[in-house]
Amino acid sequence: MDANEFKKHILAGIPNQLPDPKVYDQSLNHAPKRKAILNAEEKKLALRNALRYFSPEHHAVLATEFAEELSVYGRIYMYRFRPDYKIYARPIHEYPYQCIQAGAIMHMLSNNLDHAVAQHPAELITYGGNGAVFQNWAQYLLTMQYLAVMSDTQTLVLYSGHPLGLFPSHKDAPRVVVTNGMMIPNYSKPDDWERFNALGVTQYGQMTAGSFMYIGPQGIVHGTTITVMNAARKISKNEEDRKGKLFVTCGLGGMSGAQPKAGKIAGLVAVVAEINPKATKTRHSQGWVDEVHSDLDLLIKRIKEAQTKKEAVSIAYQGNVVDLWERLVAEKMKVDIGTDQSSLHNPWAGGYYPAGYTFEESNKLMAEKPAEFGEAVRETLRRHAKAIQTLSAQGMYFFDYGNAFLLEASRAGADIKNANGTFKYPSYVQDILGPMCFDYGFGPFRWVCTSGDPKDLAYTDALALEVLEDMYRTAPEEIKQQLSDNILWIRDAMTNNLVVGSQARILYADSEARIRIASAMNKAIATGKVSAPVVLGRDHHDVSGTDSPYRETSNIYDGSQFTADMAVQNFVGDGFRGATWISLHNGGGVGWGEVINGGFGMVLDGTEDSERRLKSMLFWDVNNGIARRSWARNKEAMFTAEREMKRTPNLRVTMPNIVEDKLLNDLF
Numbered sequence: 001m002d003a004n005e006f007k008k009h010i011l012a013g014i015p016n017q018l019p020d021p022k023v024y025d026q027s028l029n030h031a032p033k034r035k036a037i038l039n040a041e042e043k044k045l046a047l048r049n050a051l052r053y054f055s056p057e058h059h060a061v062l063a064t065e066f067a068e069e070l071s072v073y074g075r076i077y078m079y080r081f082r083p084d085y086k087i088y089a090r091p092i093h094e095y096p097y098q099c100i101q102a103g104a105i106m107h108m109l110s111n112n113l114d115h116a117v118a119q120h121p122a123e124l125i126t127y128g129g130n131g132a133v134f135q136n137w138a139q140y141l142l143t144m145q146y147l148a149v150m151s152d153t154q155t156l157v158l159y160s161g162h163p164l165g166l167f168p169s170h171k172d173a174p175r176v177v178v179t180n181g182m183m184i185p186n187y188s189k190p191d192d193w194e195r196f197n198a199l200g201v202t203q204y205g206q207m208t209a210g211s212f213m214y215i216g217p218q219g220i221v222h223g224t225t226i227t228v229m230n231a232a233r234k235i236s237k238n239e240e241d242r243k244g245k246l247f248v249t250c251g252l253g254g255m256s257g258a259q260p261k262a263g264k265i266a267g268l269v270a271v272v273a274e275i276n277p278k279a280t281k282t283r284h285s286q287g288w289v290d291e292v293h294s295d296l297d298l299l300i301k302r303i304k305e306a307q308t309k310k311e312a313v314s315i316a317y318q319g320n321v322v323d324l325w326e327r328l329v330a331e332k333m334k335v336d337i338g339t340d341q342s343s344l345h346n347p348w349a350g351g352y353y354p355a356g357y358t359f360e361e362s363n364k365l366m367a368e369k370p371a372e373f374g375e376a377v378r379e380t381l382r383r384h385a386k387a388i389q390t391l392s393a394q395g396m397y398f399f400d401y402g403n404a405f406l407l408e409a410s411r412a413g414a415d416i417k418n419a420n421g422t423f424k425y426p427s428y429v430q431d432i433l434g435p436m437c438f439d440y441g442f443g444p445f446r447w448v449c450t451s452g453d454p455k456d457l458a459y460t461d462a463l464a465l466e467v468l469e470d471m472y473r474t475a476p477e478e479i480k481q482q483l484s485d486n487i488l489w490i491r492d493a494m495t496n497n498l499v500v501g502s503q504a505r506i507l508y509a510d511s512e513a514r515i516r517i518a519s520a521m522n523k524a525i526a527t528g529k530v531s532a533p534v535v536l537g538r539d540h541h542d543v544s545g546t547d548s549p550y551r552e553t554s555n556i557y558d559g560s561q562f563t564a565d566m567a568v569q570n571f572v573g574d575g576f577r578g579a580t581w582i583s584l585h586n587g588g589g590v591g592w593g594e595v596i597n598g599g600f601g602m603v604l605d606g607t608e609d610s611e612r613r614l615k616s617m618l619f620w621d622v623n624n625g626i627a628r629r630s631w632a633r634n635k636e637a638m639f640t641a642e643r644e645m646k647r648t649p650n651l652r653v654t655m656p657n658i659v660e661d662k663l664l665n666d667l668f
């Protein structure tokens with residue numbers, strides 16, 4: 001299909017004539033069949049909802065087809081309307097647009113649906129099993145058409161993938177406002193997602209899926225490396241001493257697949273269990289896993305050898321993680337670091353596989369006998385937690401990796417809580433990312449070169465490196481480690497070949513670094529050194545973007561970890577400070593109802609407007625969270641807030657007074 005034809009397709013939106021039905025493409029990784037949850041009346045409602053997108057002349061054909069999709073897949077994806085053209089992050093000028101910001105959004109959105117990037121592209125799922133960009137293909141087609149015709153005084157409103165319409169606004173307003181899964185709080189249980197998603201009125205946007213900010217595995221390689229490296233620093237500051245230490249975890253999926261690579265970079269013996277042979281094969285063929293073993297006897301032998309030889313090596317165990325943990329207990333092995341990254345944010349629909357069943361048997365049980373499957377999951381979780389407890393008592397450092405392991409294990413009745421109701425083990429944010437990164441303002445800043453040209457990316461890498469090196473020279477001791485980790489990362493980024501999909505880069509930066517890097521890129525666009533606009537963004541998993549009591553805000557201890565003011569304020573504040581698009585989600589990482597998170601996208605086009613917006617918005621986007629974390633009495637954030645106030649005279653943050661423990665202890 002040539003460029004003009006592609007543009008014509010985009011501008012046509014939902015076609016007037018029905019395209020031919022699609023063959024179910026077996027070569028794609030498809031979403032699992034979703035739970036059948038609707039009663040007969042609700043099924044009619046789901047069809048009535050789906051048919052709203054189409055002219056009545058097509059209803060007879062489509063009603064039968066959509067009813068079939070609902071029955072076979074549990075959802076109406078409208079497969080017939082999946083475009084025939086290839087969806088990927090095309091160079092921006094290949095999209096039809098009236099305003100460049102809309103062109104950049106099409107570039108980003110397309111990347112999330114690229115077959116090379118997305119987990120279940122035919123079902124519009126980018127990652128995490130249920131992280132949706134849209135609920136169905138009609139929403140995709142309509143959204144692309146709106147973006148293609150919108151001006152820079154209009155705003156497109158997206159309700160969980162559904163384009164509500166283009167509304168008059170103004171140049172400084174966001175071009176797109178996205179909300180995903182925003183429920184009345186009482187309707188935020190896992191089955192509510194199943195029901196209302198099947199009805200076609202809401203979706204699970206994860207974090208960067210429904211907000212068009214996913215950049216493939218690179219984001220997760222970086223975040224995981226930072227986490228595992230700092231976990232290793234927690235067990236020993238001495239690099240030499242860390243060699244040969246054993247790191248055990250679970251999951252070789254979308255995000256979890258970065259663990260073996262990160263473990264090896266940190267110099268450890270990294271052993272990762274994975275039940276799905278396809279996932280193991282993918283990570284092995286990518287070189288993210290060095291070896292695969294399915295025989296536990298041989299695996300244990302190999303681990304012992306690697307420990308003795310102090311090898312940095314990544315090993316996959318093809319099997320259930322609980323079998324591995326129980327064997328490690330039986331062997332009385334010394335495990336140094338342990339965690340888990342199965343998808344426990346989604347335990348009843350394929351996120352966690354019970355022991356005693358093959359992968360296929362589990363999938364069958366899940367679809368046919370969900371109650372029995374649920375009980376098997378709970379039983380496995382109890383065994384899982386017991387093995388962790390035994391090894392922790394022998395000195396293993398275990399942390400929850402933000403996948404709701406502790407939460408679900410406790411719900412399953414595992415002995416995992418202290419007498420005061422807190423968990424026995426820390427989350428990775430409580431122990432690692434919170435105090436070492438977020439509270440100092442360091443978080444997953446990213447950018448995408450919309451030209452699609454690797455030369456632009458290399459140029460922006462060099463600009464970022466220059467900024468970080470310059471900051472390092474005068475940085476206080478407290479943030480030197482962060483800066484130097486990221487200097488090393490960005491220096492090697494190009495040679496490490498991290499790009500999959502769009503020309504994107506991630507690094508951890510604080511407010512000052514984000515603003516300085518963005519400003520340098522804006523100038524480079526103005527002078528033509530970078531050939532097309534650059535999109536700034538970040539993972540929602542950041543300083544200010546996410547309220548999530550068992551993850552991003554698990555190191556908040558003033559009780560406010562169960563509130564969501566920060567994430568909501570962040571979304572609103574980014575919106576009126578110049579973000580090009582903003583998003584607010586229910587769910588993401590730990591699950592529907594468990595977290596509120598938001599993000600932004602900002603298009604830099606080399607103009608004065610971009611310069612003004614980036615300074616205003618990026619400052620708020622980090623310092624909102626710093627101020628909140630500081631008010632929660634986190635000392636690292638108090639340090640950062642004080643430092644920022646010295647740099648920025650018109651910032652006034654309310655600082656906490658600290659009461660002496662003795663005073664309170666004497667009272668109670």
Ligand SMILES: NC(=O)c1ccc[n+]([C@@H]2O[C@H](COP(=O)([O-])OP(=O)(O)OC[C@H]3O[C@@H](n4cnc5c(N)ncnc54)[C@H](O)[C@@H]3O)[C@@H](O)[C@H]2O)c1
Nearest residue numbers: 251253254255256274275320321342343352353402403589
């Ligand atoms: N990497 C990160 O930085 C990060 C941060 C926060 C949270 N998380 C969370 O980590 C989880 C994993 O994310 P993902 O994208 O990799 O999900 P995923 O579903 O793609 O991968 C999880 C993998 O675990 C495997 N698995 C499940 N149960 C198993 C068992 N009992 N034994 C062996 N293997 C089993 C699955 O087959 C799957 O391949 C999610 O809950 C996510 O929210 C990741």
